[in-house]
Amino acid sequence: MAKFAQYFIQFNQEGGSYDWEKRQEHLGELLAEDDSIKFEEGESTQHREYKHRVYHLSSAPDIIVMRLANDKDMSHEKDFHEMIIKDEPSCFLIVDNRANMRSVAIQYRKKAFNRTAQVANILEYQLSQALYSKHCYTLEIKPDYYPEDLFEAWTSLQQHIAAVRFGVPEMTEEEILKNVEILKAKGKDYFDDSLMGPILQMAFEARRANYKQFVTLTPEQKKVALFLDKNSAYMRNMISISAAADIPVELITTDGASFKCYVDAESENAEKIIHREFNTELLEYLFEAKKKDGKDVTEDDRKNVEEHIVEFMNAMPHEDKDQLFEAA
DSSP: OEEEEEEEEEEEEOTTOSSGGGHHHHHHHHTSSTTSOOEEEOOGGGOEEEOEEEEEOSSOTTEEEEEEEOOEEEEEEETTEEEEEEEOOEEEEEEEOSTTBOEEEEEOOTTTOSOHHHHHHHHHHHHHHHHHHHHSEEEEEEEOBOOSOHHHHHHHTGGGEEEEEEEOOOSOHHHHHHHHHHHHHHTOTTOOOTTHHHHHHHHHHHHHTTOSEEEEEOOSSTTOOOOOOTTOHHHHHHHHHHHHHTOOEEEEETTSOEEEEOSOTTSGGGGOBOEEEEOHHHHHTTTOSBOTTSOBOOHHHHHHHHHHHHHHHHTSOOBOOOBOOOOO
16 A cells, blocks of 8 residues: 555636636646657756556546656675666556546655655646647646644534544554653643553554554444533544544544644644545556566456545545736
């Protein structure tokens, strides 16, 4: 499984833009084929072109999977002589260009690009150049961040919270306990480690069993909002573990919306980009004829991959929030 950072597209209308209402159609045209646009940057000796390939889902043609490569000069030593060789590591990204949708998922693969923001900037620059040249408007590709503070989000959504989910820590138990001591020294009003041992044991058992969540809490009574009880030792311990383990808490509202929040707004995590996971081996099926085991990729294989992609993008919707130009 690979991590994908969650971004979104924002179209910016400029004065005198042409066919503004067709902006998604224009974007689709730029991503229609491999050669519909070039992604490049720099001039003369600093010029670089990023090769790319695109795949439109047959079941949803406006969802576009792209593989973007980064040509790198790699130092390699052979027979005591240092040589420079070419390497072309790539990463995947998925653009949801369905009607009124704006989501972009970018694979985090440091071998190819240092940051997902680097990929977003490459796309943003070239797409904006082309759109402005042809239609006089631009776009931005911005990251989706987790809400800043769990307690603020919980308070604002208080009447609508149907459940809360606590995720499985990725840190080791030693790392978490070290952070627990730091939290204890800060004297946070929610802090409690009285039940920390058995709860962490449950969490690590969940991780060994490959579960994404190890606890989901719902109110005892039906059709009643789940209130945040800071007097509950159990809730305080769960929140303390999430803070120490550097993982968000997920709030689920009665209409099914999901909000993942970090515990402390003052934490550096307040501006963490939302990440999701997807199996990139499946995405390879869209571009390759053979699987890693040598078997042919069938149409049923690709159909199955497309179903997973649609489900993946439906879970991170970002709807039309474009910036409209207003004449003075």
